[in-house]
Each structure stands twice: as C-alpha cells, then as structure tokens.
Amino acid sequence: xxxxxxxxxxxxxxxxxxxxxxxxxxxxxxxxxxxxxxxxxxxxxxxxxxxxxxxxxxxxxxxxxxxxxxxxxxxxxxxxxxxxxxxxxxxxxxxxxxxxxxxxxxxxxxxxxxxxxxxxxxxxxxxxxxxxxxxxxxxxxxxxxxxxxxxxxxxxxxxxxxxxxxxxxxxxxx
Amino acid sequence: xxxxxxxxxxxxxxxxxxxxxxxxxxxxxxxxxxxxxxxxxxxxxxxxxxxxxxxxxxxxxxxxxxxxxxxxxxxxxxxxxxxxxxxxxxxxxxxxxxxxxxxxxxxxxxxxxxxxxxxxxxxxxxxxxxxxxxxxxxxxxxxxxxxxxxxxxx
Numbered sequence: 001x002x003x004x005x006x007x008x009x010x011x012x013x014x015x016x017x018x019x020x021x022x023x024x025x026x027x028x029x030x031x032x033x034x035x036x037x038x039x040x041x042x043x044x045x046x047x048x049x050x051x052x053x054x055x056x057x058x059x060x061x062x063x064x065x066x067x068x069x070x071x072x073x074x075x076x077x078x079x080x081x082x083x084x085x086x087x088x089x090x091x092x093x094x095x096x097x098x099x100x101x102x103x104x105x106x107x108x109x110x111x112x113x114x115x116x117x118x119x120x121x122x123x124x125x126x127x128x129x130x131x132x133x134x135x136x137x138x139x140x141x142x143x144x145x146x147x148x149x150x151x152x153x154x155x156x157x158x159x160x161x162x163x164x165x166x167x168x169x170x171x172x173x174x
Numbered sequence: 175x176x177x178x179x180x181x182x183x184x185x186x187x188x189x190x191x192x193x194x195x196x197x198x199x200x201x202x203x204x205x206x207x208x209x210x211x212x213x214x215x216x217x218x219x220x221x222x223x224x225x226x227x228x229x230x231x232x233x234x235x236x237x238x239x240x241x242x243x244x245x246x247x248x249x250x251x252x253x254x255x256x257x258x259x260x261x262x263x264x265x266x267x268x269x270x271x272x273x274x275x276x277x278x279x280x281x282x283x284x285x286x287x288x289x290x291x292x293x294x295x296x297x298x299x300x301x302x303x304x305x306x307x308x309x310x311x312x313x314x315x316x317x318x319x320x321x322x323x324x325x326x327x328x
Contacts (some may be wrong), residue, residue: 026223032264099233125237132262134220134234 031132031151038065038142039130046097046105046119053094053120055146062172064093064165065140066116067128069100070108072136078155079112085161086115091169095119098128098136141165143172206246213242213255218267226269 033039042054055065066082068075086093095116097105102121109119122128131140132151141150150168152160211228217238219230227235238259245255256268265271273281311319 029220029264029266032261125234126241129237129241129262132264134263 027135028153029134031148031153033132033140033148034151036148038140038146038148039127041120041122041127041130043096043120043122043127046095046102046109046121049102049121053118055142058092058094058142059146060144062091062144062169063142064091064169065096065131065142066093067096067098067131067133067136067138067140068119069098069136070104071100072098074155075137076112078137078157079115081156081158081161082115083113090166091173092117096127096131097121098133099123099125139165141168141172206243209246209252210239210242213252214239216256216269217259218269220263220267 038055040055042052045051045053082093093115095118097119099122105119105121109116120127125133131138135153137155139152139156140148141152143149149172150164152165156165214228214235215226217227219225219227219232219235221232221234222230225232225235227238241258242255245258250258259267265277271277271280
C-alpha cells in the first residue's frame with residue numbers, strides 16, 4: 001500500500017505546484033522602482049512642443065503616469081477605461097508617449113479620446129528605460145512626495161482598477 | 175524575366191547597402207562591441223524573456239544595447255552597468271541573479287532535490303539488497319539440498 005501512496009503523494013504535490021504556476025503571470029516582474037522616487041526627467045509636451053513637463057511639477061499631488069503609444073495594440077484595450085477614469089477627475093493622469101511619432105500620437109488621441117492632462121514625448125525611449133518600461137502600456141501610481149507606490153504592467157482591467165489602483169489612490173490622497 | 179532579375183539585383187544592392195551601414199559602428203570600436211556583447215549575454219531581454227539581451231531583436235533590446243555602448247564609452251565598469259540594469263528592471267534581468275534570501279530556493283533548490291534523490295536511491299538499494307540476499311538455511315534444509323545435488327550429479 002505504501003508503495004503506491006508515496007508516488008501518489010509526490011504526484012499531487014507536483015500537480016499543486018504546476019497549478020499555482022499556471023495562475024502566475026510571467027510578465028508581471030516586480031519592479032525594483034516601487035517605493036523609490038520617480039526618476040526625474042524633462043520632456044516636451046505632445047500638444048505643445050515648446051512647453052515641457054517634469055514629474056517635479058506635480059509634487060504634492062497623487063497622480064498616475066501611463067506609458068502609451070499609438071502603435072501599441074493593448075493600449076487601445078485599456079483606453080476606454082482610462083478615458084472614463086479620467087472623466088471622474090479623481091487624480092491627474094499624465095501620459096508618457098513612448099517611442100512614437102507625434103503625428104500618429106495626436107491622431108490616435110483625437111480618434112480614441114484623450115484622458116491625459118498632458119502627454120510627455122519620450123521619442124527615443126530613454127525615459128522609459130529609467131522607469132523600467134519593457135512592455136507598453138504600463139501605469140505608475142506616484143504619491144504626493146513623488147515616490148512610485150505601484151507599477152502596473154500591461155493593460156489596466158476594470159478589476160485591477162477597482163481592486164488595486166483606486167484603493168491605493170484613495171489611501172494616498174488622504 | 176529581365177525585370178525579375180533587375181528587381182533581385184536591386185534588392186541585393188540595397189540589402190548590401192543597409193548591412194554596410196549597420197556594421198559601421200561595430201567596426202569602429204571592436205573593444206566596445208566585445209564588452210557590450212559580453213555584458214548583454216548576462217542580461218535577459220524582458221520583452222522576450224527567454225532570450226538574452228545580446229541575441230534579441232526586440233526594440234527595447236536594441237535601445238538597451240545602445241545604452242550599454244554609451245556607458246562603456248563613458249568609462250563605466252561592467253558592475254556599474256549591471257547595477258544600472260538591475261536598478262531599473264530588477265534581479266530578474268540577470269541570468270545569474272545574486273544569492274540572497276529571496277533567491278536561496280532558486281540557487282539551492284536543485285541541490286536539495288539532488289540530495290533527496292540520492293537519499294531515496296540509497297534507501298531503495300539497501301532495501302532491495304536485503305530482499306535479494308539468499309535466505310538463511312537451517313541445518314535440516316542444508317542436508318536436504320546436499321542430498322538433492324548429489325542425486326542430480328550421479
């Protein structure tokens with residue numbers, strides 16, 4: 001009897017490990033930037049190239065930095081959610097237009113709606129590297145002190161918005 | 175047919191031209207390129223996670239290779255460049271993550287499994303050796319066996 005029980009037990013342990021493995025997202029790499037100051041940058045704005053934006057401009061506010069591009073298909077997926085979230089006006093959403101053509105980016109916003117208070121143009125992706133961007137869209141929650149409190153990789157879903165982003169934003173805004 | 179050949183010639187000419195263009199910076203500084211490749215072999219491309227940064231064609235990998243080249247040009251050490259990557263993308267970016275409490279299982283796990291396997295093998299072999307050992311015979315059984323052997327020999 002014992003002869004069969006041991007392999008069976010080992011088999012079930014293996015099944016449990018594999019089942020857990022299936023529910024994990026290999027793309028969800030924990031960011032080392034969490035709880036670190038948001039890297040400084042100074043970039044031109046998409047709508048007005050003569051004006052610039054720097055994270056320091058929003059010190060004292062809780063805000064979201066959303067990395068997007070017109071060539072990014074999953075950005076289109078999360079976009080309606082961002083637009084409706086921005087309409088509520090809870091916190092400013094700043095766009096980081098990542099490795100895009102300004103013309104394409106403007107057309108894209110005109111077509112799908114513009115949820116951003118402004119978009120900073122990261123044409124060569126150098127600022128993206130400082131933020132550890134490896135797959136657009138990515139969203140950062142930045143607190144009043146300018147510290148990154150959360151990074152969300154991939155498109156925002158209604159679930160991640162309700163369960164993670166909104167509660168954190170509410171807590172930080174207190 | 176003629177048009178076809180011409181077209182192929184054109185394509186070949188252009189591909190030659192672009193190749194020459196891309197190869198130029200490499201030839202310009204072989205040392206930098208060598209170090210860049212050595213460093214990027216150690217790094218994971220986060221876009222296609224099972225490829226190294228040196229072998230990946232992803233755009234981000236190209237950008238990161240450009241950054242590495244730039245940092246080498248600025249006289250940064252290999253360690254400084256690796257730290258730059260880890261600060262942005264985490265330990266996951268390294269193919270050989272540092273040994274620390276969160277990675278103990280990763281580094282030690284295979285050896286624990288190996289030790290477990292060896293222990294199970296030894297236990298199994300011992301048990302089998304015991305089962306296979308010739309059973310002890312009593313005086314009586316020995317005599318009977320000898321008698322039977324004698325019979326068959328004669």
